[in-house]
Amino acid sequence: MASCGDTLLYIRKRLIAAGCDAPEMEADILLALTLGVSRSRLLAMRSTSMPNDQLAKLEALLARRVTHEPLAYVTGSMEFYGRSFDVEPGVLIPRVDTEVIVDATLEVARAHPNPVLRILDLGVGSGCILLTLLAELPKATGVGVDLSPLCLKVCSRNAEKLVVQSRVALREGNWFEPLTGDEAFDLIVSNPPYVAEKDRESLQPEVRDHEPPTALFANDDGLEHYRPILSGAKARLQANGAVILEVGFDQSKAVSDTARHLGFEVETRRDTAGIERVVIARMRG
Ligand code: GLN
Numbered sequence: 001m002a003s004c005g006d007t008l009l010y011i012r013k014r015l016i017a018a019g020c021d022a023p024e025m026e027a028d029i030l031l032a033l034t035l036g037v038s039r040s041r042l043l044a045m046r047s048t049s050m051p052n053d054q055l056a057k058l059e060a061l062l063a064r065r066v067t068h069e070p071l072a073y074v075t076g077s078m079e080f081y082g083r084s085f086d087v088e089p090g091v092l093i094p095r096v097d098t099e100v101i102v103d104a105t106l107e108v109a110r111a112h113p114n115p116v117l118r119i120l121d122l123g124v125g126s127g128c129i130l131l132t133l134l135a136e137l138p139k140a141t142g143v144g145v146d147l148s149p150l151c152l153k154v155c156s157r158n159a160e161k162l163v164v165q166s167r168v169a170l171r172e173g174n175w176f177e178p179l180t181g182d183e184a185f186d187l188i189v190s191n192p193p194y195v196a197e198k199d200r201e202s203l204q205p206e207v208r209d210h211e212p213p214t215a216l217f218a219n220d221d222g223l224e225h226y227r228p229i230l231s232g233a234k235a236r237l238q239a240n241g242a243v244i245l246e247v248g249f250d251q252s253k254a255v256s257d258t259a260r261h262l263g264f265e266v267e268t269r270r271d272t273a274g275i276e277r278v279v280i281a282r283m284r285g
Contacts, residue, residue, distance in 0.1 A: 005046035007031060011062060018066035026071055033075055034058040068205040080128040085158050087126050090150045092215040094128035097271050098191055101246045102132050104269045104278045105189055108242050109137055114186055122175050122190040122229060125215060127155035129189055134164040141167045145178055176232040188233045191246035196222040222248050226255045230262050230281060243281045252276035
Protein backbone atom coordinates (compact mmCIF):
# COMPACT_ATOMS: atom_id res chain seq x y z
CA MET A 1 0.00 0.00 0.00
CA ALA A 2 1.31 3.48 -0.85
CA SER A 3 2.38 5.81 1.93
CA CYS A 4 1.25 9.43 2.23
CA GLY A 5 4.81 10.37 1.18
CA ASP A 6 4.47 8.32 -2.03
CA THR A 7 1.09 9.88 -2.66
CA LEU A 8 2.58 13.38 -2.31
CA LEU A 9 5.19 12.50 -4.96
CA TYR A 10 2.43 11.23 -7.24
CA ILE A 11 0.39 14.44 -6.80
CA ARG A 12 3.46 16.59 -7.48
CA LYS A 13 4.14 14.69 -10.72
CA ARG A 14 0.57 15.23 -11.90
CA LEU A 15 0.76 18.94 -11.04
CA ILE A 16 4.15 19.37 -12.74
CA ALA A 17 2.86 17.61 -15.88
CA ALA A 18 -0.07 20.04 -15.93
CA GLY A 19 2.29 23.05 -15.62
CA CYS A 20 1.15 24.20 -12.16
CA ASP A 21 3.53 26.78 -10.58
CA ALA A 22 3.95 25.53 -7.02
CA PRO A 23 3.62 21.71 -7.14
CA GLU A 24 5.18 20.96 -3.74
CA MET A 25 3.05 23.38 -1.78
CA GLU A 26 -0.10 22.53 -3.72
CA ALA A 27 0.46 18.77 -3.27
CA ASP A 28 0.65 19.31 0.50
CA ILE A 29 -2.52 21.40 0.44
CA LEU A 30 -4.49 18.92 -1.69
CA LEU A 31 -3.47 15.89 0.38
CA ALA A 32 -4.11 17.66 3.69
CA LEU A 33 -7.56 18.67 2.39
CA THR A 34 -8.28 15.09 1.26
CA LEU A 35 -7.31 13.65 4.62
CA GLY A 36 -8.95 16.44 6.62
CA VAL A 37 -5.72 17.27 8.49
CA SER A 38 -3.58 20.42 8.78
CA ARG A 39 -0.45 20.80 6.63
CA SER A 40 1.75 20.56 9.72
CA ARG A 41 0.03 17.32 10.77
CA LEU A 42 0.62 15.98 7.25
CA LEU A 43 4.39 16.49 7.70
CA ALA A 44 4.33 13.87 10.45
CA MET A 45 2.34 11.44 8.29
CA ARG A 46 4.82 10.80 5.42
CA SER A 47 5.26 7.12 6.27
CA THR A 48 1.62 6.50 7.25
CA SER A 49 -0.36 4.39 4.73
CA MET A 50 -2.59 6.32 2.37
CA PRO A 51 -6.17 5.20 3.13
CA ASN A 52 -7.64 3.57 0.00
CA ASP A 53 -11.07 5.02 0.62
CA GLN A 54 -9.64 8.55 0.28
CA LEU A 55 -8.16 8.00 -3.19
CA ALA A 56 -11.34 8.82 -5.13
CA LYS A 57 -11.68 12.11 -3.21
CA LEU A 58 -8.05 12.98 -3.97
CA GLU A 59 -8.48 12.14 -7.68
CA ALA A 60 -11.57 14.37 -7.87
CA LEU A 61 -9.67 17.34 -6.40
CA LEU A 62 -6.65 16.69 -8.65
CA ALA A 63 -8.82 16.41 -11.77
CA ARG A 64 -10.06 19.94 -11.08
CA ARG A 65 -6.63 21.42 -10.38
CA VAL A 66 -4.86 19.87 -13.43
CA THR A 67 -7.36 21.61 -15.71
CA HIS A 68 -6.12 24.88 -14.15
CA GLU A 69 -9.10 25.50 -11.96
CA PRO A 70 -7.64 27.89 -9.32
CA LEU A 71 -6.48 26.16 -6.13
CA ALA A 72 -8.74 28.46 -4.08
CA TYR A 73 -11.83 27.12 -5.87
CA VAL A 74 -10.68 23.54 -5.32
CA THR A 75 -10.06 24.12 -1.61
CA GLY A 76 -13.02 26.54 -1.26
CA SER A 77 -11.07 29.25 0.55
CA MET A 78 -8.41 31.96 0.27
CA GLU A 79 -6.38 33.85 2.87
CA PHE A 80 -6.72 37.63 2.77
CA TYR A 81 -5.30 40.09 5.31
CA GLY A 82 -4.70 37.21 7.72
CA ARG A 83 -8.24 35.81 7.57
CA SER A 84 -9.78 32.96 5.62
CA PHE A 85 -12.52 33.78 3.08
CA ASP A 86 -14.81 31.21 1.47
CA VAL A 87 -14.77 31.37 -2.33
CA GLU A 88 -16.31 29.29 -5.08
CA PRO A 89 -16.52 29.46 -8.88
CA GLY A 90 -18.40 32.65 -9.77
CA VAL A 91 -16.73 34.68 -6.99
CA LEU A 92 -13.49 36.62 -7.66
CA ILE A 93 -10.64 35.21 -5.55
CA PRO A 94 -9.10 37.79 -3.18
CA ARG A 95 -5.69 39.03 -4.42
CA VAL A 96 -2.75 40.06 -2.28
CA ASP A 97 -2.63 43.37 -4.24
CA THR A 98 -6.06 44.19 -2.89
CA GLU A 99 -4.63 44.34 0.64
CA VAL A 100 -3.30 47.77 -0.42
CA ILE A 101 -6.85 49.18 -0.65
CA VAL A 102 -7.54 47.82 2.84
CA ASP A 103 -4.40 49.52 4.22
CA ALA A 104 -5.24 52.79 2.44
CA THR A 105 -8.84 52.72 3.71
CA LEU A 106 -7.75 51.96 7.29
CA GLU A 107 -5.34 54.90 7.10
CA VAL A 108 -8.15 57.23 5.96
CA ALA A 109 -10.57 55.74 8.53
CA ARG A 110 -8.18 56.20 11.46
CA ALA A 111 -7.59 59.85 10.54
CA HIS A 112 -11.33 60.51 10.10
CA PRO A 113 -13.02 62.79 12.67
CA ASN A 114 -16.05 60.50 12.93
CA PRO A 115 -15.27 57.37 14.98
CA VAL A 116 -18.41 55.51 13.82
CA LEU A 117 -17.88 55.15 10.11
CA ARG A 118 -20.36 54.00 7.52
CA ILE A 119 -18.69 52.21 4.61
CA LEU A 120 -20.08 51.29 1.18
CA ASP A 121 -18.36 48.61 -0.95
CA LEU A 122 -19.42 48.58 -4.61
CA GLY A 123 -18.88 45.13 -6.16
CA VAL A 124 -18.39 43.45 -2.78
CA GLY A 125 -17.69 39.95 -4.19
CA SER A 126 -16.43 37.61 -1.48
CA GLY A 127 -16.48 40.55 0.93
CA CYS A 128 -12.71 40.54 1.37
CA ILE A 129 -12.42 44.36 1.43
CA LEU A 130 -15.57 45.35 3.32
CA LEU A 131 -15.55 42.51 5.86
CA THR A 132 -11.83 42.98 6.60
CA LEU A 133 -12.51 46.69 7.21
CA LEU A 134 -15.39 45.87 9.56
CA ALA A 135 -13.22 43.34 11.41
CA GLU A 136 -10.44 45.93 11.79
CA LEU A 137 -12.80 48.81 12.70
CA PRO A 138 -15.11 47.40 15.38
CA LYS A 139 -17.45 50.43 15.43
CA ALA A 140 -17.92 50.70 11.67
CA THR A 141 -20.95 49.49 9.74
CA GLY A 142 -21.13 48.65 6.06
CA VAL A 143 -23.25 48.08 3.00
CA GLY A 144 -22.03 45.71 0.27
CA VAL A 145 -23.52 45.84 -3.23
CA ASP A 146 -23.07 43.25 -5.95
CA LEU A 147 -24.81 42.25 -9.18
CA SER A 148 -24.30 38.58 -8.39
CA PRO A 149 -26.65 36.78 -5.95
CA LEU A 150 -24.02 34.04 -5.61
CA CYS A 151 -21.42 36.60 -4.44
CA LEU A 152 -23.89 37.97 -1.90
CA LYS A 153 -24.54 34.46 -0.59
CA VAL A 154 -20.81 33.74 -0.19
CA CYS A 155 -20.20 37.21 1.27
CA SER A 156 -22.91 36.65 3.84
CA ARG A 157 -21.26 33.35 4.85
CA ASN A 158 -17.93 35.18 5.19
CA ALA A 159 -19.55 37.87 7.33
CA GLU A 160 -20.60 35.14 9.77
CA LYS A 161 -17.14 33.55 9.71
CA LEU A 162 -15.60 36.92 10.62
CA VAL A 163 -18.40 37.61 13.13
CA VAL A 164 -19.29 40.97 11.58
CA GLN A 165 -22.72 39.97 10.22
CA SER A 166 -24.60 42.29 12.58
CA ARG A 167 -22.76 45.30 11.11
CA VAL A 168 -23.20 44.58 7.39
CA ALA A 169 -26.13 44.78 4.96
CA LEU A 170 -25.90 43.24 1.50
CA ARG A 171 -27.87 44.45 -1.51
CA GLU A 172 -28.20 43.11 -5.03
CA GLY A 173 -27.85 45.53 -7.94
CA ASN A 174 -25.66 47.72 -10.09
CA TRP A 175 -23.35 50.17 -8.25
CA PHE A 176 -25.51 52.79 -6.43
CA GLU A 177 -28.84 51.53 -7.78
CA PRO A 178 -29.93 49.43 -4.74
CA LEU A 179 -29.33 52.28 -2.28
CA THR A 180 -32.41 53.93 -0.90
CA GLY A 181 -33.46 57.51 -0.18
CA ASP A 182 -30.68 59.71 1.09
CA GLU A 183 -28.35 56.95 2.42
CA ALA A 184 -24.85 58.43 2.69
CA PHE A 185 -21.41 57.07 3.63
CA ASP A 186 -18.12 58.24 5.07
CA LEU A 187 -16.08 55.88 2.90
CA ILE A 188 -16.92 54.36 -0.46
CA VAL A 189 -14.57 51.58 -1.57
CA SER A 190 -14.49 49.58 -4.78
CA ASN A 191 -12.33 47.12 -6.68
CA PRO A 192 -14.32 47.25 -9.92
CA PRO A 193 -13.59 45.12 -12.98
CA TYR A 194 -10.69 46.90 -14.72
CA VAL A 195 -8.89 44.47 -17.01
CA ALA A 196 -8.89 45.78 -20.60
CA GLU A 197 -10.22 43.38 -23.21
CA LYS A 198 -6.87 43.58 -25.06
CA ASP A 199 -5.13 42.10 -21.98
CA ARG A 200 -7.45 39.07 -21.77
CA GLU A 201 -5.01 36.70 -23.50
CA SER A 202 -2.11 37.67 -21.23
CA LEU A 203 -3.96 36.50 -18.10
CA GLN A 204 -3.12 33.14 -16.52
CA PRO A 205 -5.51 30.35 -17.60
CA GLU A 206 -6.60 30.06 -13.94
CA VAL A 207 -7.94 33.63 -14.12
CA ARG A 208 -9.00 33.88 -17.78
CA ASP A 209 -10.81 30.56 -18.02
CA HIS A 210 -12.21 30.12 -14.49
CA GLU A 211 -12.83 33.42 -12.70
CA PRO A 212 -16.02 35.43 -13.30
CA PRO A 213 -15.51 37.66 -16.40
CA THR A 214 -17.97 40.23 -15.05
CA ALA A 215 -15.62 40.83 -12.09
CA LEU A 216 -12.57 41.19 -14.33
CA PHE A 217 -13.19 42.83 -17.69
CA ALA A 218 -14.26 46.36 -18.53
CA ASN A 219 -14.53 48.46 -21.71
CA ASP A 220 -12.65 51.70 -22.49
CA ASP A 221 -9.25 50.10 -21.77
CA GLY A 222 -10.64 48.88 -18.45
CA LEU A 223 -11.68 52.38 -17.33
CA GLU A 224 -15.42 52.02 -17.98
CA HIS A 225 -16.62 51.94 -14.36
CA TYR A 226 -14.51 54.61 -12.67
CA ARG A 227 -16.45 57.67 -13.90
CA PRO A 228 -19.92 56.33 -12.93
CA ILE A 229 -18.58 55.30 -9.52
CA LEU A 230 -16.87 58.64 -8.85
CA SER A 231 -19.74 60.78 -10.13
CA GLY A 232 -22.36 58.68 -8.30
CA ALA A 233 -20.28 58.89 -5.12
CA LYS A 234 -20.67 62.68 -4.95
CA ALA A 235 -24.34 62.29 -3.99
CA ARG A 236 -23.63 59.53 -1.45
CA LEU A 237 -20.63 60.90 0.47
CA GLN A 238 -20.89 62.53 3.90
CA ALA A 239 -18.78 65.60 4.76
CA ASN A 240 -15.08 64.54 5.07
CA GLY A 241 -15.90 61.47 2.98
CA ALA A 242 -13.56 59.67 0.59
CA VAL A 243 -13.78 57.27 -2.32
CA ILE A 244 -11.02 54.64 -2.35
CA LEU A 245 -10.53 52.70 -5.57
CA GLU A 246 -8.29 49.87 -6.72
CA VAL A 247 -6.94 50.49 -10.23
CA GLY A 248 -5.04 48.46 -12.86
CA PHE A 249 -1.24 48.79 -13.25
CA ASP A 250 -1.47 51.61 -15.85
CA GLN A 251 -4.71 53.31 -14.79
CA SER A 252 -3.79 55.51 -11.83
CA LYS A 253 -3.27 58.67 -13.92
CA ALA A 254 -6.49 58.32 -15.93
CA VAL A 255 -8.58 57.59 -12.83
CA SER A 256 -6.91 60.44 -10.88
CA ASP A 257 -7.63 62.86 -13.76
CA THR A 258 -11.28 61.76 -13.89
CA ALA A 259 -11.59 62.32 -10.14
CA ARG A 260 -9.99 65.78 -10.32
CA HIS A 261 -12.33 66.82 -13.15
CA LEU A 262 -15.25 65.82 -10.93
CA GLY A 263 -13.93 68.08 -8.15
CA PHE A 264 -12.10 65.57 -5.92
CA GLU A 265 -8.68 65.99 -4.34
CA VAL A 266 -6.58 62.96 -5.16
CA GLU A 267 -3.82 60.89 -3.58
CA THR A 268 -2.47 57.50 -4.65
CA ARG A 269 -0.90 54.51 -2.88
CA ARG A 270 1.52 51.95 -4.34
CA ASP A 271 1.51 48.16 -4.03
CA THR A 272 4.56 46.11 -2.98
CA ALA A 273 5.72 46.05 -6.63
CA GLY A 274 5.79 49.88 -6.63
CA ILE A 275 2.73 50.18 -8.90
CA GLU A 276 0.17 52.90 -8.10
CA ARG A 277 -2.66 50.56 -7.12
CA VAL A 278 -5.07 52.71 -5.13
CA VAL A 279 -6.62 56.13 -5.82
CA ILE A 280 -8.01 58.05 -2.82
CA ALA A 281 -10.45 60.78 -3.86
CA ARG A 282 -11.79 63.27 -1.29
CA MET A 283 -14.38 65.96 -1.78
CA ARG A 284 -12.93 69.48 -1.56
CA GLY A 285 -14.11 71.80 1.19
N1 GLN B 1 -6.21 42.25 -10.18
C1 GLN B 1 -7.09 41.36 -10.90
C2 GLN B 1 -6.28 40.61 -11.94
O1 GLN B 1 -5.48 41.19 -12.63
C3 GLN B 1 -8.22 42.11 -11.57
C4 GLN B 1 -9.27 42.46 -10.60
C5 GLN B 1 -10.19 43.48 -11.16
O2 GLN B 1 -10.44 43.58 -12.37
N2 GLN B 1 -10.70 44.23 -10.30
O3 GLN B 1 -6.44 39.43 -12.08
